[in-house]
Amino acid sequence: MKLTEEQIGFYLENGYLTGLPPVFTGDKLTELQQGYKRITGLLQEDENPSDIMQWHRTSRWLYDVAVEPQLLDYVESLLGPNFYLWGSEFIVKAPHSPKIVPWHQDAYYWPLSPHHTVTVWIALWDVDEENGAMQVIPKSHKAGIIKHRLAGDDSVLSFELEQGRFSTEDAVTLSIPAGGCSLHDDAIVHGSTGNGSDRWRVGYILRYSATEVRCDLERNPAFLSYLVRGVDEFRHNPQGVVPVEPFGRPPFSKRIRQTSE
Incomplete structure (x- = not known):
């Protein structure tokens, strides 16, 4: 089920897409939630669920979620036939957590060139404004990379956008039902508030880039790409090995979060 021309046009114009039919329903949704647990x-x-970053390298279950055919069909509609998976993480907000994700652009943090990355945000349980759903500034991806500054103490990120470069009055909240997903461009301005509800907010976030995208290995020597559709005619980046163990954690210790949502 690839995206329609209308959906592709909306994404290219606004930098995000939501309202898609849930990818994981019935038994597949139950398996997704049980796998998370x-x-x-x-x-x-000393770790928390948001420390689960890049575990698709060691957990076949997480890798298999990332290569769900319907997800890849969505991504192919935006990136073209040749693309790779390179990032995954859980972004989790506990009930009544005051922590925010400040307004930022993912591409500011990533040493990738050119900018041609799609993020898939999968909701394991319902995500809405009450429990801190992601918000985006439509069309902000067209402005290029905007200057950032050091973020405040209530932020889960190190940097945030300078004020005055965009209007929060234009923000759109991306509510997603359990098993559903949203898609967004790597340059769109986005963030989220704290979780004011009694419910957990759990998202599994996946990053895909077209094969022409190269990582600066001097800035991120641990970068690995996993070709998930088509062919890699460029071979710019180190290739990862698909894991075998169903549920396995990496040997490295938890990492400091640099980017979110």
Whole structure:
């Protein structure tokens, strides 16, 4: 189920897309939620679910979620026939958490060139304004990379956009039902508020780039790409090996979060 011409046009114009039919329903949604509980059971005492970053490299279950055919059909509609997976993480907000994700652009953090990356945001349970859904500034991806500054203490990120470069009155909240997803461009301005509800907000976030996108390995020497559709005619980046173990954690310790949503 690839995107329609109308949906592709909306994404290119606004930098995001939501309102898609849920990808995971029925037994597949149950398996997704149960798998999350199992993978979080591998965390150490000083870790939390948001420390599960790049575990698609060691967990076949997480990798298989990332290569769900319907997700790849959506991404192919935007990136073309040749693209790779390179990033995954869980972004989790506990009930009544005051932590915010400040307004930012993902591309500001990533040493990737050219900018041609799609992020897929999968909701494991319902995500809405009450529990801190992501907000975006439509069409802001057209402005290029905007200057950032150091973020405040209530932020989960190191940097945030300078004020006055956009209007928060234009923000759109991306509510997503359990098992559904949204898509957004790597340069769109986005962020989220704290979770004011009694519910958890759990998202599995996946990053895909077209094969012409090269990572600056001097800035990110641990970068690995996993070709998930088509052919890699450029071979700019190191190739990852698909994991075998169903649920496995990486050998490295938890990482400092640099980017979110």
